[in-house]
Every structure is written in structure tokens, then in C-alpha cells.
Amino acid sequence: MSYDNSANAMRRLEERFERLLLSLADMQAAIGRVQQPSYASGGGNPGGGGAGVYSIPAVVISAGGSVTGQTVSALVGGALVTANASGTVYNQMHSATVATSGLTIMVGSNPDGTYSVITQSC
Numbered sequence: 001m002s003y004d005n006s007a008n009a010m011r012r013l014e015e016r017f018e019r020l021l022l023s024l025a026d027m028q029a030a031i032g033r034v035q036q037p038s039y040a041s042g043g044g045n046p047g048g049g050g051a052g053v054y055s056i057p058a059v060v061i062s063a064g065g066s067v068t069g070q071t072v073s074a075l076v077g078g079a080l081v082t083a084n085a086s087g088t089v090y091n092q093m094h095s096a097t098v099a100t101s102g103l104t105i106m107v108g109s110n111p112d113g114t115y116s117v118i119t120q121s122c
Contacts, residue, residue, distance in 0.1 A: 029081040054083055054115060058103040061091035061117060072107065072115055088114040 056070045072087040073080040089107055091097060097105055097120050107115040 025079065028077045028079050031076055052083075052109050053118065054107050054109065055080075056087070056089060056105045056107055056115075058099050058101060058105060058120070059097065060099045061089060061097045061105075063091060063094055063096050065096075066090045066114075070115075084113075084115075089117060090114060091117040093117055 052074065054072045054074050056072055059067055059070065061067050066088060068088045069086045070084075070089050071082055072084040072089070074083040075081075089105075090110075097117060103121050105120045106118045108118050109115055
């Protein structure tokens with residue numbers, strides 16, 4: 001096999017690998033969507049609680065307040081996938097969260113499809 005043939009073969013393998021990585025990311029996102037709890041209208045989850053831990057980027061949420069339009073992510077197979085592109089997040093904690101870049105806010109799901117702040121990294 002000549003150098004040109006080897007280089008072409010290597011390039012084809014790299015292209016296949018890149019396509020496989022994209023397919024894997026798509027599958028991880030699909031699995032994340034399937035794993036999301038479904039909510040019945042008018043009653044929420046029969047267990048009365050959410051099911052999962054999610055994260056949002058740093059944003060100020062006042063104590064006792066809420067924000068809307070937040071991108072809520074789940075960790076699936078080591079990769080962040082969007083669980084809700086415009087979620088509502090409530091902060092029932094005694095102090096506000098901060099918008100310092102890199103300080104992830106961990107949230108849990110509520111039976112009505114909203115989220116509650118659990119903690120913020122420091």
C-alpha cells in the first residue's frame with residue numbers, strides 16, 4: 001500500500017469516527033429525552049416528587065424568587081444534554097444565587113415540570 005493510499009484510508013477512518021461521534025451524541029441526547037419524567041396534566045407525578053438532578057448556568061435568582069427561560073441540562077453518558085430549553089426555576093433557599101461565570105446551579109425537577117434550586121457550586 002502506498003503512502004497516498006494509506007493517507008486516504010486514514011482520512012476515511014477519521015471521517016467515519018467523526019460521524020460515529022456525532023451519532024453517539026445524538027443517541028445520548030435522545031436517551032436523555034426519554035429518561036425525562038412525564039407529567040400527567042392536573043396531578044403531576046403520582047409520587048409527588050421530581051425525578052432527577054439537572055443543572056443551569058449561573059444566574060441571579062433572588063431568595064424566594066424564580067426565573068424563566070432557563071436552559072436546563074442533564075448529564076447523560078458524561079455529556080450535557082438539554083432537558084428543557086426554556087425552564088422555570090424556583091429558588092426556595094434563604095439567599096440568592098449569583099451570576100458568577102462558571103458557578104453551576106444544580107436543580108431538581110418538580111412534579112409540574114418546573115425546577116427548584118438545590119445548590120450552587122462555589
